[in-house]
Amino acid sequence: MGLFSLYRGRNIGKLAAVNALGKGPLKQRIDLVELVLKNGEKGVGLKVVAKSLLSYQVLPVSLSADQARELAHQILKAVDEE
DSSP states (O other), X not given: OGGGOOXXXXXXXXXXEEEOOOBTTBEEEEEEEEEEOTXXXXXXXXXXXXXXSSOEEEEEEEXXXXXXXXXXXXXXXXXXXX
16 A cells, blocks of 8 residues: 555554445545654644445545644534534
8 A cells, every 4th residue: 555655744653444434335434644744743644545346546635733633623523513
């Protein structure tokens, strides 16, 4: 999978993989990796993976620590609001 490690920063370890709700033969997941950014700060890499019978797509996303906190905050806000 080295071909798909297109993060801005150095990948220092995989933290988790979360499978998304699926429909039919399409399977999706989000991989979460710990990064060290070029300025030495910690960051987070998200890799959105979509697989089907004849297709494989990967979208790597690099976030700074502040951006990762904001994303986590927005996700929690979305699921906790009534």
